[in-house]
Amino acid sequence: MEKFLLKYFTLIRVIIAIGIGIVISVFLIYLTSQEPGFSLRSFLLGPFLTRSRLAHLFETASPIIFCGLAIAVAFQAKQFNIGAEGSLYLGAAVGTAFAVSTNMPAFIHVPLVLLIAGLTGALWSFIPGILKAKWKASELVSSLMLNYVAYFLGLYLINYHFRDKEAGFLVSFKLPETAWLARFIPDTRIHYGIILALVFAVLVYYFLYHTTAGYEIRSTGFNERFARFGGISVFKVIILCQVILGFLAAFGGMTEVMGIHRRFLWQSSPGYGWDGIIVAIIGRSHPLLIVPASFFLAYMRVGGRVLNLMSDVPAEMVMVIQSIIILLITAEAFLSQWKYRITVRQAERGGAA
Amino acid sequence: MNPLLQSILSAEFGFAIFRVMTPLLFASIGVSISRLAGTINISMEGTMLVSAFVGVLVSAFTNSLILALLAGVAAGVAMGAILSYFHLRLKADIILAAIALNMFASGITVFLLFLATGDKGSSSSLKSMLFPEVHIPLIKSIPVLGTIISGHNIMTYGAFLAIILFYIITFKTPLGLRIRAVGQNPHAAESVGINVNRTRMWALMLSGFFGAFGGLYLSMGYVSWFARDMTAGRGWIAIAAATLGGYMPLGTFLASLLFGAVNALAIYFASLQIPSELIALIPYLATVIALTIYSAQAQKKRHRKVEEAKQVGTIKETT
Numbered sequence: 001m002e003k004f005l006l007k008y009f010t011l012i013r014v015i016i017a018i019g020i021g022i023v024i025s026v027f028l029i030y031l032t033s034q035e036p037g038f039s040l041r042s043f044l045l046g047p048f049l050t051r052s053r054l055a056h057l058f059e060t061a062s063p064i065i066f067c068g069l070a071i072a073v074a075f076q077a078k079q080f081n082i083g084a085e086g087s088l089y090l091g092a093a094v095g096t097a098f099a100v101s102t103n104m105p106a107f108i109h110v111p112l113v114l115l116i117a118g119l120t121g122a123l124w125s126f127i128p129g130i131l132k133a134k135w136k137a138s139e140l141v142s143s144l145m146l147n148y149v150a151y152f153l154g155l156y157l158i159n160y161h162f163r164d165k166e167a168g169f170l171v172s173f174k175l176p177e178t179a180w181l182a183r184f185i186p187d188t189r190i191h192y193g194i195i196l197a198l199v200f201a202v203l204v205y206y207f208l209y210h211t212t213a214g215y216e217i218r219s220t221g222f223n224e225r226f227a228r229f230g231g232i233s234v235f236k237v238i239i240l241c242q243v244i245l246g247f248l249a250a251f252g253g254m255t256e257v258m259g260i261h262r263r264f265l266w267q268s269s270p271g272y273g274w275d276g277i278i279v280a281i282i283g284r285s286h287p288l289l290i291v292p293a294s295f296f297l298a299y300m301r302v303g304g305r306v307l308n309l310m311s312d313v314p315a316e317m318v319m320v321i322q323s324i325i326i327l328l329i330t331a332e333a334f335l336s337q338w339k340y341r342i343t344v345r346q347a348e349r350g351g352a353a
Numbered sequence: 354m355n356p357l358l359q360s361i362l363s364a365e366f367g368f369a370i371f372r373v374m375t376p377l378l379f380a381s382i383g384v385s386i387s388r389l390a391g392t393i394n395i396s397m398e399g400t401m402l403v404s405a406f407v408g409v410l411v412s413a414f415t416n417s418l419i420l421a422l423l424a425g426v427a428a429g430v431a432m433g434a435i436l437s438y439f440h441l442r443l444k445a446d447i448i449l450a451a452i453a454l455n456m457f458a459s460g461i462t463v464f465l466l467f468l469a470t471g472d473k474g475s476s477s478s479l480k481s482m483l484f485p486e487v488h489i490p491l492i493k494s495i496p497v498l499g500t501i502i503s504g505h506n507i508m509t510y511g512a513f514l515a516i517i518l519f520y521i522i523t524f525k526t527p528l529g530l531r532i533r534a535v536g537q538n539p540h541a542a543e544s545v546g547i548n549v550n551r552t553r554m555w556a557l558m559l560s561g562f563f564g565a566f567g568g569l570y571l572s573m574g575y576v577s578w579f580a581r582d583m584t585a586g587r588g589w590i591a592i593a594a595a596t597l598g599g600y601m602p603l604g605t606f607l608a609s610l611l612f613g614a615v616n617a618l619a620i621y622f623a624s625l626q627i628p629s630e631l632i633a634l635i636p637y638l639a640t641v642i643a644l645t646i647y648s649a650q651a652q653k654k655r656h657r658k659v660e661e662a663k664q665v666g667t668i669k670e671t672t
Contacts, residue, residue, distance in 0.1 A: 145593065156628055
């Protein structure tokens with residue numbers, strides 16, 4: 001039992017942190033709601049109760065998986081680029097612009113639109129990468145500032161050049177049907193984006209753990225000096241993981257546009273880039289753990305939305321809970337006393353035998 | 354004369370710069386002091402947001418400006434304390450912990466705003482108070498200069514005092530000495546008996562203290578209400594300003610002035626026939642450019658030092 005605890009200590013810690021988060025949410029609901037029992041049920045069970053909410057869970061998870069993978073690649077190299085949001089926004093805007101102004105058969109149109117969006121994101125993310133690699137400009141600050149620039153550029157592109165004036169509100173033209181991602185479960189909006197997300201999770205896992213470039217990224221993150229001495233070009237690694245980050249984020253954003261809305265309607269940035277950071281932390285930057293982490297976050301989000309609709313508790317409670325969970329997970333010393341005691345006990349027993 | 358040039362050269366433009374730079378100045382002082390101790394506080398965005406919210410709420414319910422000020426500052430210090438607890442005691446990565454704190458601030462303020470007012474957008478239904486404007490006698494009657502310097506919110510003058518206070522704390526107090534020592538070399542500082550963690554804790558709490566004023570000014574001076582995510586990236590621009598200013602009092606001041614001017618310029622550009630989206634991105638783009646130029650300069654300096662050291666080395670070898 002104790003051996004098991006030691007082996008899966010990190011995982012157990014994550015689960016305990018999530019548990020504490022849920023306990024706090026129960027506490028908050030009882031504190032604020034007039035009918036706490038009902039509110040609590042809406043929050044915790046709500047996402048599973050109807051077919052459309054369950055579908056919503058999958059729809060919400062898919063862009064988050066993409067962004068989580070994007071951030072995970074950067075985190076593995078210890079690059080704190082938080083520019084996924086900007087890449088996603090601008091990439092999806094440019095992808096939309098391309099999709100509505102071209103006409104071709106679906107089997108070329110769909111991959112081409114996705115590719116254009118992804119490349120735009122990669123190019124955008126290349127900027128903080130090159131600034132960091134060449135001049136050591138903090139990628140944290142520059143990528144965040146570029147998020148705002150990307151947002152306003154994307155907004156300008158859509159509102160001034162691709163706006164559908166007949167739609168009644170500020171949205172782009174509808175994408176031609178040839179650029180739609182098909183929905184494969186009737187009466188839901190679950191589209192092929194989720195399948196692509198899962199495929200990419202496996203691809204990124206393979207890339208990080210079974211290729212030379214992936215090894216170089218992980219080595220750089222583990223110890224930059226060591227990597228340098230080992231002959232790894234840190235310059236290349238920084239650029240590479242930033243470009244991958246931008247590509248994945250923008251690709252994910254585009255699948256959402258092509259599969260769910262079928263036009264560009266984000267007048268404010270959707271926030272998936274930040275969700276990516278959350279799931280990268282919860283999933284410990286491991287591509288395969290990003291998937292369950294994303295579903296967990298999607299579950300909290302859908303729960304929050306149900307809560308907002310059905311009860312008197314605002315959905316922002318979820319933001320509070322998720323930040324507490326992240327704080328606990330990143331706190332390395334949280335529960336380490338406990339681990340220490342088990343290790344000591346194990347060692348003593350080993351010594352006696 | 355070109356109308357744009359005319360408005361930039363006017364005294365009102367000078368006034369606008371000071372108005373816009375006030376929150377940036379407070380926040381970048383906060384960032385600088387934490388960075389001097391070697392633990393950069395990037396939760397400035399959240400700190401300002403929480404203080405802005407607490408100030409409005411307390412002033413609306415107590416009708417006391419003093420209580421609002423105290424509560425807002427206490428909230429800012431508390432944010433610094435939470436960050437230092439998670440980073441120093443629980444060994445959380447400071448960047449990730451600060452990102453989490455920023456999310457926390459964004460969520461908790463809207464959550465509580467909704468509970469207090471039933472509105473999630475802004476606190477406009479609450480009757481909150483404002484910090485007073487100060488008209489300096491004599492100076493206000495001087496043409497041009499009077500328009501630029503006089504008539505500001507008391508917080509703007511407070512920001513100038515804060516720069517002096519920052520200078521005094523850093524260079525004239527034992528705490529400042531410890532902060533700088535810990536930032537430059539924690540092991541050396543520890544070897545002479547300085548408690549590294551406690552010093553960093555103080556630095557982070559001071560950082561929250563200064564940031565709090567920036568937040569209070571935003572909701573009770575710049576405008577008279579709290580709106581969700583009203584800091585709009587100022588906490589991050591402050592990090593860029595602090596970096597650009599080399600984390601030193603005068604540098605921080607000049608960098609904030611620069612960003613204030615760019616921001617004010619963006620407001621003035623709005624009078625032209627340029628899409629508002631393209632104007633809104635100017636300050637952020639300017640930040641990236643300024644940060645890059647600064648980093649490139651700093652790198653050049655480092656290279657030169659290395660080259661000099663190498664040359665000294667070769668001279669010694671040959672003699």
